[in-house]
Amino acid sequence: MTTTVSATDPHAGAPAGEPLLLADDVVAGYLPGVDILRGCSLALHPGELVGIIGPNGAGKSTLLKALFGLVHVRAGSVTLAGEAITNRRADTLVHRGVGFVPQNNNVFPSLTIEENLQMGVFQAPRRFAERFDRIVDIFPTLGERRKQRAGSLSGGERQMVAMGRALMMDPQVLLLDEPSAGLSPVRQDETFIRTRKINRAGVSIVIVEQNARRCLQICDRAYVLDQGTNAYSGRGRDLMDDPKVIELYLGTLAADVDRADAEDAGA
Numbered sequence: 001m002t003t004t005v006s007a008t009d010p011h012a013g014a015p016a017g018e019p020l021l022l023a024d025d026v027v028a029g030y031l032p033g034v035d036i037l038r039g040c041s042l043a044l045h046p047g048e049l050v051g052i053i054g055p056n057g058a059g060k061s062t063l064l065k066a067l068f069g070l071v072h073v074r075a076g077s078v079t080l081a082g083e084a085i086t087n088r089r090a091d092t093l094v095h096r097g098v099g100f101v102p103q104n105n106n107v108f109p110s111l112t113i114e115e116n117l118q119m120g121v122f123q124a125p126r127r128f129a130e131r132f133d134r135i136v137d138i139f140p141t142l143g144e145r146r147k148q149r150a151g152s153l154s155g156g157e158r159q160m161v162a163m164g165r166a167l168m169m170d171p172q173v174l175l176l177d178e179p180s181a182g183l184s185p186v187r188q189d190e191t192f193i194r195t196r197k198i199n200r201a202g203v204s205i206v207i208v209e210q211n212a213r214r215c216l217q218i219c220d221r222a223y224v225l226d227q228g229t230n231a232y233s234g235r236g237r238d239l240m241d242d243p244k245v246i247e248l249y250l251g252t253l254a255a256d257v258d259r260a261d262a263e264d265a266g267a
């Protein structure tokens, strides 16, 4: 089978048909005159799990925020099921079925787990009981500890609350910003497995990840960003095995580990 990895086709390996979510040649940034994204593209097709990986500062989180209207898009466009949503407000997007789980500050610490989840369904409060049961099926801990304040939870548990809250609106698209950040390897694996499970239950997902190898293992396709542009894209497994991708990004990790091991051995 031939590889799908491409440096020129931003949607290499993508299925046929109209994407559910599409960022087309997006230019965006935080400060006037400073573009962080310099023409980035990404497509998410119905049912897909798509990853965004790349070096620190490449613009991965910025792309996710641009999709969710949290960073101003200066040029290019974002569409949802063919309809322009560029720079639409986040609450409008939630209503349209897009959920966003930020990396940090993603729970209300003084509220209980249950109250945090209620915030997720504030646009449809009568749905709470039914949705809560579904969330607890995915995250049993949240049911067992529903009266505990979110501020007293571990990082992994907070991440579950944040994901659960986004799922309360029964989104068709979920945007996850580094869900494994700060977690132990075991908890990271649980997060990836859960993400895959949510995806297989019908939610299309875009996930930004530092843990590139794990991300590529669970993703259908991924985009490698570098300095605010698309560097490579393709199917997850193809990217993992591609020498150019390993050299640009995955290889640096292996080289760092080898160097540290050599230093330890010499110490």
Ligand SMILES: Nc1ncnc2c1ncn2[C@@H]1O[C@H](COP(=O)(O)OP(=O)(O)OP(=O)(O)O)[C@@H](O)[C@H]1O
Residues within 6 Å of the ligand: 030, 031, 036, 054, 055, 056, 057, 058, 059, 060, 061, 062, 063, 210
């Ligand atoms: N709120 C902000 N205001 C100004 N600049 C910002 C802001 N957030 C991020 N940046 C800058 O945008 C660039 C891209 O940041 P971004 O967080 O998108 O990168 P990333 O690829 O997700 O990196 P990392 O893997 O380190 O999280 C960085 O140079 C960062 O300093």
